[in-house]
Amino acid sequence: MTLYKPKSGQDAFTAGRPISRRTFVTGAAAGGLLLASGLPARAATARGSVQAEALRGNSFDLGIGYREVNYTGTPRQATVVNGGLPGPVLRWKQGETVTLRVTNSLARDSSIHWHGIILPANMDGVPGFSFPGIRPGETFTYRFPVTQSGTYWYHSHSGFQEQTGLYGALIIDPIEPEPFSYDRDYVVVLSDWSDTKPDRIFSNLKKLGHYYNFKQRTFGDFARQASEQGWGNTIQDRAMWWQMRMSDRDISDVTGYTYTFLTNGMTPDDNWTGLFKRGEKVRLRFINAAAMTIFDVRIPGLKMTVVAADGQNVEPVSVEEFRIGVAETYDVIVEPEAGAYTIFSQAIDRSGYARGTLSEQPGMTAEVPQFDPAVILGHADMGMAMDHDMGGMDHSGMNHGEPNKPAVDHTAHGGMPMSADMSAGRAALGRAGMGSNAPIVHPETEQGFQVNMQAQSPRDQLTNPGIGLAGNGRRVLTYADLRNLNNTPDPREPEREIQLHLTGNMSRYIWSMDGIRFSDAEPLPLKLNERIRITLVNDTMMNHPIHLHGMWSDLETGDPDHIPRKHTILVQPGSKISYLVTPDMPGDWAYHCHLLYHMMGMFRRVRVSED
């Protein structure tokens, strides 16, 4: 790969004039130029275009406050940083120490968490975790050395403030030249906005789990299936869902019914635009800052070369589409040739999309693609053993909230105790990078009203791009594609393994780990500098983006020598996934599902200590 060389003295920040520094992040020049040339009023109104100025350096003053926004025709109050939604892009330099004075002007406590940044626990910004939160009117000064580089983001870790706009992009320029070249650099922050207050969204879900789902299976779907597959097969297929009392259309809890999906704080109509010149390479830093929405991103007409995941460089892989879980980031490089291209980010349940445009000239647009077909869950997404003969479905492999049936044959595993800690000898643990060999054991604590499903045969889904994407005719990124560009940072074999189950009851809208919600859970003890494997088993039908604060999640994608580092792992329905962790910072750390309305329950305190 060619090393990055700024063109004729320009850095990526200002490359490709006449785009100003401000334009680099906001792309607002498109709107501004439209205005200047007297083009349609839609651009002039640019209702959503309230992104804050980018800031760079090592000392920052940030203000958390309210701001009126209007994405739907109805003005609403947002909680924002420096008046922007998203907040300002912060640009740091690897190796420097940054100081951030954050003043809270809200009427309630707030905080900023630096997502994916390795720092001391008291700088991580999670209230109740070595950090008191920032009271109204107070200023908290964060100060820590920046040891890493890449694309990250920041957001509030208080209440539901993320839902109402308290987030922004974080870019750390590396000390060493980057191993890829590009001429332009845009941040693409994807998010979801609702005019409904988050407290109300949450209580709506508690009262009616499918409140926001208007893509449920209808009688017409049933009749259609019956005419295609015959009544007998259809009833047999349906019988499992009837028995489980679950919906195969239960993809997202909160949907386009209430959400407006945003690209850099702009609605699809307002169409955030990034400009390019022919022949330029454009780096797009995708950040999923949504509260609840997983996006499937593509740019019809362009191949995207993924060069970094969660801020960390990976071996470049060329794809046509990728799924980005909440809180994940992907850096891609595209080489647009001429005209305009739509950045199409459809919500995983196809209930809406965020849109942006890459364009040679302001005002040029490209066609917005149709939605892909509705996503439908299958038996494998329940963690059931696959059986391709739909007529002969064996339901015995599944257990849904009924008294425990052991997931594994205990006699075959020497009576493995029902304990999460499986430090039963290193030999039994799979090789670092290759994932877990441990049997799936559902803890007793999963029994009860709070859990309505258990994956009895959870599968590794590393090579599966995710529900609704496999077999769509496009080359879609999978986790198996992610290989660290460098050697595995910590090549040690795992000393022990923890198996954690992601659990919930969608109908009662209760979320937990191992069936235990955060408020009832003991801290999860990790030993300083040990090498530990965490295996997550998803006992639900939803994708959960799981974020471990303060230390890397080294995702075991099948290459021991090039294990990629991530901070957020998207765990597919009914699947299992393993990653290695080296807890190298003492203290208490948050570990949770990053779906905002799952988070409070599906959350653990991780305690890293020397003994």
Added chain:
Amino acid sequence: MNMNKHRVSALMAVIALFAGPAARASGSDNPLLLMVSFDEFEWRDTADGDALAWRGEAWLGKDRDKALLKTRGEMTDDATEEFELQALYARAISAWWDLQVGWRGDFQPVEQRNWAAIGVEGLAPGFIETELTAFIGESGRTSARIRGSYEMLLTNRLVLEPELEFNWFGKDDPVNGIGSGVSNLEAGLRLQYIFRRELVPYVGLSWEKAFGDTRRLIEAEGGDASDLQLVAGLRFWF
């Protein structure tokens, strides 16, 4: 007339009691919430003329434990035909089922009856909303009720909901027109339009049929043991 006004204000008082200030999520994953819902609040074209009928509940509680009030009834211009109130403690006992125990009062037709209630309510396989309750009253009275309903989605907005309920009594209660055995069934078929999740207007049919001794008692008084009614109403919750 005066009597009617009294009854209407009593009903309004019950509704007002249910409609207290809404509890808000407090940042916990298990907030104290209040939910008021009326699955049926409808006009019925009965054999005795126009009637207002309702079936609703209100709960205050958290994920597992709730205080639950249930009410149902039917009023015509002339009389309150039926008015039932239940005050229950509900507890989630499995992924799909709640246990409910408490008190039930029947204030009409003639003499008030009090019962102790114990039952389960939840979602049975096949997505059947199910309620199964046993009642024990004074003087050795017993009763049981089973009801089920199913929401058939014609579209994601248009829903056809069949429902079926049976009531059984262990003893004759001739004053109130009840004979022992399976006393009556109530079958409904309502076509609903989900205007919003919380606001669902509907039209439909309701068929009531009395059996056995209950039927004989009704017919002896010159009533109809079977009545097919047109209904129109609003399902709502908050």
